[in-house]
Amino acid sequence: MDQFHDIRPYNDAEVAEVLSNLVETPDFINTIIGFRFAQWPKFLQAPLAFCVKLVLKRQISKISNVHDFQMIVANYMERMIKTTTSSVEYRGIEKLDKETGYLFLSNHRDIAMDPAFVNYGLYLAGLNTVRIAIGDNLLRRPFVSDLMRLNKSFIVKRSANGIREMMAAFGQLSGYITQSLTQDQCNIWIAQKEGRAKDGLDQTDPAIIKMFFMSQKKEKVSFSTAMANLKVVPVSISYEYDPCAFDKANELHQKSTTGNYEKAEFEDIDSIKNGIVGQKGKVVVTFGDVIKEGFETAEEFVEEVDRQIITNYAIQPTHQAALALQQGLPSTDSAFSGYLDSCPEDLRETVLAMYANPLKQQKKYLNV
Structure with a gap:
């Protein structure tokens, strides 16, 4: 039985069916039209939908596995980098071993672009791309979940209710991450805390570290050894310009003046879009050093992660x-x-x- 079936990325055997279903999903087609043809008259929506489906069917006929899908994503990344950045620089990537699975624990500025830039750097360096942790709060529209899981994303169940359900979700997540790293030798990307650091202050949540430890703790592995087994590499991502800065500032301003901020239903999807198409200036991604044994508590480990992320930040x-x-x-x-x-x-x-x-x-x- 696949104990991770509801959170793991799609595998090669599932790709063709998922893509076929996506092309027949009106919400997906309408989102593409809204994204690419927003200025076109409404009465052209039906013929546009027909044309978009034809083009997509032609594209997906060439995709038979996850690698093929990621090559399409890489082409979009190249185009996005040319049009929205002045340059992208990778530091410390030469220290990474192609045969090792790393847990990239990253500061968090942009929902989609943070892992995308890490992924693109690994791809250019000939390393395995990452399995990406993504919160289920971003997956309210089923087609978004399908697209993310096609791109090697796995789901973090933030919406779990009650202590028992939350602990079960964290245990499943911890087991998946540990298996990915120690058995599958895959790379993982996960943010250092839930949500973006909208105020620009990077701080790791100790609960994330404790979650990493859960699955090995059951096997009576010490905290220090367990964390060394995961080969954690802190990552610092720096944008010259944040495309979502004014929106983030508005949220912070409303919280500070009224004590409350009510998110629109699909606000996170808009943030993803704005992060992709917005101007970023220079982007610098810095890979830190693998954290080895010697840290006995989650709090000590957090201090080391924060030290590397903050001091390596460009x-x-x-x-x-x-x-x-x-x-x-x-x-x-x-x-x-x-x-x-x-x-x-x-x-x-x-x-x-x-x-x-x-x-x-x-x-x-x-x-x-």
Whole structure:
């Protein structure tokens, strides 16, 4: 019996059927039309749907396994990088071994692009792409779940209710991650905490570390040995510009002024779209060092993850400009000043803090 069938990515044998079902899913087709042909008149929706389905059927006829699907994704990544970034730089990737499965524990800025940039770097370096952890809160539309699982995503059941159901979900997730790394020799990507760091402060949630340990704890493996078995590599992802910055600032501003923020039903899907198509400037992905034995508690392990993520974070001109403006000094980056001018006035201080915080956090760690 496949104990992970409801959370694992799709395997090669499942790809053709899932793709065939997707093409016949009106919600999927209408989403593509809304994304690619938003300015077209409504009365053309039916013929557009017919044409989109024809094109998709032709494309999926060439896809018979997960690798084929990921090659299509790689083509879209190349196009996205050309149109929305000034450059993408990978640091520390040369330290990774092609024969080893790593647990990439990453800071989190963008729902889709964080793992996508990690994946693309591994692909370019000839390493195995990652199995991606994704919360079920993002999968309210079934076609999104199918697309993610085709792209080697596995599901984190954040919506589990009650202690017993949550513990069962965490146990299943822990077992899947451990098996992926130690038996399958696959790479895993997971964020250091639930949700994006909207304020620019990167901090690992100890509950994530405790979840990693659960499956090996049952086998009486010590915490230090168990975590070393997982070969955790902290990853720092830095964007010169965050395409979702103003939306994040609006959420933070509303929470701070009213104490509440009500998400729209498909707001996360909009964030995914905006993160993909929005301008990012320079992107830097830094792979840290494998964390070995010597950490006896989740809290000690968290300290090491945070140290690597924060000190390895690539400081961009936008971070320096934001801190200068916070300190009442002239902006060190005229482009950032123009960008800030386009921000609603009541959100500017929040946006400034978002960009300045990674630099302030790094200075604190480095005592500079």
